[in-house]
Amino acid sequence: MRKKIVAGNWKMHKNAEQTEELLSELIAKIPAQTTAQVIVAPTFVNLQAAVAKLKNTTIGVSAQNVHQAEGGAFTGEISADMLTSIGVNTVILGHSERRAIFHESDALIASKVDTALKHDMTVIFCFGEELKDRQSGNHFNIVENQLRDGLFHISKESWANVVLAYEPVWAIGTGETASPEQAQEMHEFIREVVRKAFGADIADEVSILYGGSVKPDNAKEIFGKPDVDGGLIGGAALKADDFLAIVTAI
Numbered sequence: 001m002r003k004k005i006v007a008g009n010w011k012m013h014k015n016a017e018q019t020e021e022l023l024s025e026l027i028a029k030i031p032a033q034t035t036a037q038v039i040v041a042p043t044f045v046n047l048q049a050a051v052a053k054l055k056n057t058t059i060g061v062s063a064q065n066v067h068q069a070e071g072g073a074f075t076g077e078i079s080a081d082m083l084t085s086i087g088v089n090t091v092i093l094g095h096s097e098r099r100a101i102f103h104e105s106d107a108l109i110a111s112k113v114d115t116a117l118k119h120d121m122t123v124i125f126c127f128g129e130e131l132k133d134r135q136s137g138n139h140f141n142i143v144e145n146q147l148r149d150g151l152f153h154i155s156k157e158s159w160a161n162v163v164l165a166y167e168p169v170w171a172i173g174t175g176e177t178a179s180p181e182q183a184q185e186m187h188e189f190i191r192e193v194v195r196k197a198f199g200a201d202i203a204d205e206v207s208i209l210y211g212g213s214v215k216p217d218n219a220k221e222i223f224g225k226p227d228v229d230g231g232l233i234g235g236a237a238l239k240a241d242d243f244l245a246i247v248t249a250i
């Protein structure tokens with residue numbers, strides 16, 4: 001049975017005090033049992049506090065990025081060893097903001113994937129087409145290429161540590177979400193691409209999250225689709241009530 005997952009990508013939001021407040025509210029209000037595995041990804045400087053605060057809860061912690069090198073003269077960067085040494089064993093890679101704003105190529109993302117997996121981290125691998133790709137009918141090609149070029153070099157065994165997150169760029173932070181039918185169509189396609197390359201066992205087991213303007217009022221419909229295994233949530237993850245409404249919509 002593949003896992004249901006709802007992850008909150010906090011991006012560059014929440015200082016130390018605000019992180020503490022949001023985590024306290026999540027801990028206080030999260031149901032004792034949730035169908036979904038719940039993960040939050042605060043910014044680097046607040047990860048250690050988040051790990052400490054969420055110890056003995058069901059909420060996991062993810063980083064939003066990692067550097068591909070083991071260490072060295074890379075001013076401003078964070079290594080996989082640094083993350084795992086503070087108890088962070090999950091990382092978001094390939095996010096469209098990293099691709100577009102920080103010019104991360106498929107090749108760079110592929111090497112970050114390798115480093116994270118080498119350190120036994122779980123990778124939440126993000127990908128998705130831009131509006132122009134969808135308008136030109138090229139969205140399936142783009143998505144397949146991002147998967148092949150950024151991820152498909154990994155071994156079969158590594159898939160146990162991979163979660164896919166389809167995030168159409170045109171739906172991120174825009175308030176415009178893919179329709180549940182568009183999400184399902186793409187998720188089904190993604191699973192087929194994985195099946196062709198790695199076999200049915202892996203394709204059936206891998207969780208495929210949808211991201212892009214998921215809100216309390218549209219989560220249930222999107223999560224109701226058979227190939228949508230949860231969500232990667234941006235803006236709505238910054239308020240405990242909204243995030244938990246999404247968590248319980250699964």
Ligand SMILES: O=C(CO)COP(=O)(O)O
Nearest residue numbers: 009172173212213234235
């Ligand atoms: O980028 C996202 C999650 O990684 C989605 O962001 P929004 O939910 O704000 O559209």
